[in-house]
Each structure stands twice: as structure tokens, then as C-alpha cells.
Amino acid sequence: MRRLLVLLLALVLAPAGAAATFTFSVVTSSPVTAPTATLSGDDQAKTFTVVTQVAYTGPGNTAGWKVQASSTTLTYATTHTLPALAVTAGTYSCQSGCTTSPTPTGITYPITLSTSPKTIYNANTGTGRGTYRITNTYQVTYPASAVAGTYSATLTLTGATGPT
């Protein structure tokens, strides 16, 4: 009976040990400060970047992955707001163990953010195997009629397996 139990343990643990491991983190420190706009009478746009890291390693890491973003409204003094943040670009760089570079699928920039998560970068099935840093470019639009002040929003970033 003891031998049978050991065998069962080996069978059960084998799939867990072989599973791919996915981790996601935000590399850029919070808060992020977008470039200041000095009002001129005309609309202006400024960009900043946020770097995230995806590590998709281990045997069987073929599902692909995605980075998603949602954002609250940039708000100053409760009543003054700026237009929604937009993601205008995304690039990757290899950190380690990169065997198949991420091939994005179904992503078209710019992506206007809302409180609902939207995929801002992904790796199609069978790609993105390894540890990568993703640099996304975000755009803040400053309307000519904006009120002077410092506006804040919360950007929520998530990572998960599967490109969609």
C-alpha cells in the first residue's frame, strides 16, 4: 500500500512540476508623471511610457499572454477632467530565456482606455516564451480649455496567459 501511495504521489505531482509559470509585474515606479503642458490656446498631447514585465517560463508555456490596462479619469479638484488616456504603442525587449519572441495579435493603436480592461500588448499562442519587458507608450491629451492644475488617475495593469 505504501508503494502504491508513492506512485500516486509521483503521478499527481508530475503535472504540477511540468506546468508553465506565468508572472507579471510593473517595472515602472508609481506615480508616473506625464510631461507638463503649458496652455497655449491649442490642444496638446504629451506621452510617457510604462514598463511591465512578463515571465512565461517552464515546459508547456505555449498559451501566449496579454497585458491589459484600465484607467480612471484624469481628474483635478473633483470636477475638472482630461480626456481618457490612450495607449499609442507597445514594444518588447528580451530579459532572459527568450525562445519565441512575442507576436502581437489583434492589437491596433491607439487604444483609448476606460475603466474596462483593454489588451494593450499580447503574445499570440506559441509566442512570447521567456521573460520580456513590455514598454507601452501612453498619451495624455490636454485640451485648450483645460483648467490649470495637477490631474491624477489610477492606471490598473494586469497580465494573464492567453492572447485574448
Place this chain on the structure above:
Amino acid sequence: MKVGRTYAVALIAVSALAVAVAARASNVTVNATVAGGSTLSVASLNTPSFNLTLNGDDQTVGYLAQLQVVDARGLATGGGWNLTLTSTQFSDGAGHTFPTTASTISSVTTGCHSGSTCALPTNSVSNSNLAVPISPTTTKFLNAATGSGLGRVDINVNVNVAVPANTIAATYSSTLTVAIAAGP
């Protein structure tokens, strides 16, 4: 008892697989600062003119004066602005003039200039059938309540000119002077 341990290990293994695909979320605060500019200005966008053929009757003709206001101060309170107008009497430079009461503002319209998501002025000045005074008298013809009139605003001022039947044929000129001041 031994069978019970097997179940426990199996549950741990399933749990490990689930963690491998779970989404991870992080929040980042984004700050964006809008700095107020110093510009509060008005400029003319055109040099209006008109032609009239005398016919024995008094006639009225119109022209459009196109102006542009820039308010880049970004003031939520204590802002706003007003426009005043004065003019010189229509004259041909040879002693012939139109009456001093010849010019009248018939209407004023506003719109955001291309590339400027402006806040249109909230106006409280009655500016239909408003006499255009002769310098040095001025008259307020448009204003923007505080919190409005922000950005680059195009302003069309429609002016009617009354030309008497006894006018001497010539080229007459008048200069409009528009000024902007802070506050509605």
C-alpha cells in the same frame, strides 16, 4: 488514512496549476499637470471690405469682421474676459463721411478654432442691433463668464453700414479697434 493524504497532495497540485494562469494586477498612479499660460489676447483675422452702387435710395450693406481670442490662462475661477469696440468715422479723406451712427453690430457668433477644444464664451452682452461708437467712446459687445471662453475662440462680428442716398462716390475707410480685458 493513507488515501486521505493522497487527496491532499492532489489538491495542492491542482492549485499550483491554477496559479500559473491567474492574472496579476498592479496599480500605477498617473499625474498630469496643466500649467496656466499668460496669454489673454484678441487679434483680427481679416480686412473686411464691401462695395456699394448708389441707386438714389438709402442703403444698408454688411461686412464681417473676423476676430480671434486666445485665453490660455486656464482659470477655473476669477477668469472670463470682455471685448470692447470703437471705430473711426467712415471717411474718404477728402472731407466726405458717413454719419457717425452708420455702423451697427447685427450679430456676433463664436466657435472653436480648428485644433482647439475650446470652451465657448458664455455671453451676457446684448449684441444684436448694437451701435458701433466713434472713438474715443467704446462699447462692450461680447464677454465670457468665468470658466468659459477658454482656448482659441473664433468670433464673427457682423456689422451693418447705413449708406445715405446722398453719399459722394468714393472709397471710404473706417478703423475698428477691439480690445480685450480680463473679467466678464
